[in-house]
Amino acid sequence: MQSSRMPWDVVVAGAGMSGLAAAIAAAEKGARVCVLEKRKRPGGAAAISAGAIWAPKTLGRIREYVPDGDPALQEVLVSRLPGDLDWLASHGLELSPTEPVGGLGEGRNMLGGESGSHERFMGAMADRALKLGVSFSYETPLQDVRREPGGFEVRTSAGSTISTRSLILATGGYQGNTELLTRYLGADRARHLYLRGLPESTGDGLMAALALGAKTAGDMSAFYGHTMPDGNIPPEDMQPVTPYFARFAILINLQGRRFVDESAALLEEINPQEGCRQPEGRYFLVFDRNIYETYGINQQVTSAIPSIDRLALARKLDVPVYEAGSLVELASAIRAEGIPAEPFVHEIERYNNACRSNAGTYLDPPRIRHAIPIEKPPIYAVRCVPGITCTTGGILIDTEGTVLDCENRPISGLFACGVDAGGIFGRHYAGFLGWALVSGRMCGNATVGGRIETPYPGGGMTGVAD
Numbered sequence: 001m002q003s004s005r006m007p008w009d010v011v012v013a014g015a016g017m018s019g020l021a022a023a024i025a026a027a028e029k030g031a032r033v034c035v036l037e038k039r040k041r042p043g044g045a046a047a048i049s050a051g052a053i054w055a056p057k058t059l060g061r062i063r064e065y066v067p068d069g070d071p072a073l074q075e076v077l078v079s080r081l082p083g084d085l086d087w088l089a090s091h092g093l094e095l096s097p098t099e100p101v102g103g104l105g106e107g108r109n110m111l112g113g114e115s116g117s118h119e120r121f122m123g124a125m126a127d128r129a130l131k132l133g134v135s136f137s138y139e140t141p142l143q144d145v146r147r148e149p150g151g152f153e154v155r156t157s158a159g160s161t162i163s164t165r166s167l168i169l170a171t172g173g174y175q176g177n178t179e180l181l182t183r184y185l186g187a188d189r190a191r192h193l194y195l196r197g198l199p200e201s202t203g204d205g206l207m208a209a210l211a212l213g214a215k216t217a218g219d220m221s222a223f224y225g226h227t228m229p230d231g232n233i234p235p236e237d238m239q240p241v242t243p244y245f246a247r248f249a250i251l252i253n254l255q256g257r258r259f260v261d262e263s264a265a266l267l268e269e270i271n272p273q274e275g276c277r278q279p280e281g282r283y284f285l286v287f288d289r290n291i292y293e294t295y296g297i298n299q300q301v302t303s304a305i306p307s308i309d310r311l312a313l314a315r316k317l318d319v320p321v322y323e324a325g326s327l328v329e330l331a332s333a334i335r336a337e338g339i340p341a342e343p344f345v346h347e348i349e350r351y352n353n354a355c356r357s358n359a360g361t362y363l364d365p366p367r368i369r370h371a372i373p374i375e376k377p378p379i380y381a382v383r384c385v386p387g388i389t390c391t392t393g394g395i396l397i398d399t400e401g402t403v404l405d406c407e408n409r410p411i412s413g414l415f416a417c418g419v420d421a422g423g424i425f426g427r428h429y430a431g432f433l434g435w436a437l438v439s440g441r442m443c444g445n446a447t448v449g450g451r452i453e454t455p456y457p458g459g460g461m462t463g464v465a466d
């Protein structure tokens with residue numbers, strides 16, 4: 001640990017996509033920037049993501065798909081993403097050409113890695129920030145923040161105290177914090193959630209902002225996640241094993257019943273939100289050979305999610321996968337899981353009959369699209385749990401990224417971006433990497449709005465390593 005006194009223009013908490021975009025944006029305009037990161041290395045969740053940086057193409061499209069999100073922030077996202085992707089590329093980051101995503105939008109993919117392993121890309125982003133003079137302190141989490149004249153005093157868990165004119169919160173949400181999940185989602189839902197992401201995002205940004213008088217935004221009980229095979233899944237396999245194709249299959253709970261319109265969300269993000277309300281928070285993904293071969297291997301979302309044999313991967317990860325020649329055989333095989341055979345068979349037959357007579361919308365719960373009967377053996381059932389990738393409620397910001405207080409007044413010098421900033425998405429979701437990039441750059445730019453030349457009135461920094 002180096003001991004120095006140095007007036008920072010900007011401290012960024014978090015070195016994921018939003019924090020790094022913020023740091024680069026502020027540093028390229030001449031700000032002195034220090035990034036604090038809880039982990040040993042940069043990258044955050046982006047490093048284990050599919051790497052698709054995308055958004056719906058128009059405001060109309062995002063409003064239609066995410067009506068409970070903030071329209072002003074959504075407009076920022078859709079109008080700025082293409083230019084911000086060019087900006088990222090102009091900093092030497094390798095991106096694919098633009099391509100469609102999930103029938104909902106378009107974007108560009110991180111290159112130089114694989115789905116679930118984008119450390120190289122995120123490392124290159126951190127290197128770019130370093131070249132612009134940004135200072136990084138790893139394993140140095142922001143712990144708490146106090147107002148001081150002209151800025152903030154930031155304390156880290158490593159025992160250092162830093163003074164800064166502007167503070168950007170980019171700590172990635174609160175999905176890693178059981179206590180906060182319990183507070184906002186309720187104990188019944190929270191205890192069933194499986195963390196499909198990194199454990200370091202424990203709501204530190206949110207707590208710091210609330211302590212400074214910030215208001216929350218968006219539905220604090222909503223989250224973005226996926227149905228996840230129930231096994232020991234290392235971070236790099238979380239993306240590859242994710243069954244986006246659940247929207248073409250059906251989900252059956254321990255009572256042998258469907259509980260959600262599996263096709264309601266284009267990226268199946270509603271399924272885990274309902275799945276965590278089911279008995280024991282467990283459910284089964286049921287499909288046949290036809291569905292698996294058509295949608296399970298090539299999941300038809302984006303080329304960032306490559307075609308692989310997901311069933312083989314799930315089995316390798318010790319996920320219980322049942323396979324049978326008929327529905328009755330399957331029912332008898334998964335009776336050991338506590339699912340009563342008769343209701344299970346009856347439910348699937350009812351579903352199949354509705355699909356065959358185009359009556360999916362009359363089912364309870366209905367099936368509005370992709371109503372494909374489950375009939376071509378082998379028939380599979382994969383034990384699953386509701387995965388949470390990140391929370392969608394968070395800190396209230398304006399369209400420059402400034403944090404707002406309980407009376408919607410800006411808290412001068414305090415910014416939030418990425419998952420920490422709440423309200424752009426709700427129960428439906430449309431691209432967190434795109435939002436992290438756009439909101440991060442927006443905050444970095446906002447910190448340097450002509451203010452960095454004036455003398456710094458506060459103290460300095462002690463005990464933070466470069």
Ligand SMILES: Cc1cc2nc3c(=O)[nH]c(=O)nc-3n(C[C@H](O)[C@H](O)[C@H](O)COP(=O)(O)OP(=O)(O)OC[C@H]3O[C@@H](n4cnc5c(N)ncnc54)[C@H](O)[C@@H]3O)c2cc1C
Binds near residue numbers: 016039046238433
């Ligand atoms: C498996 C998987 C696949 C995904 N695929 C996609 C995809 O293809 N497209 C897409 O749009 N989205 C995808 N996402 C979601 C997307 O990756 C994240 O939502 C996005 O990267 C969040 O960026 P962020 O900067 O807000 O937060 P994060 O990336 O989570 O970064 C936050 C950083 O802050 C650090 N931190 C936490 N607390 C502190 C503290 N107190 N002080 C300092 N640092 C702290 C954390 O260690 C972390 O590095 C995926 C996510 C996962 C998990």
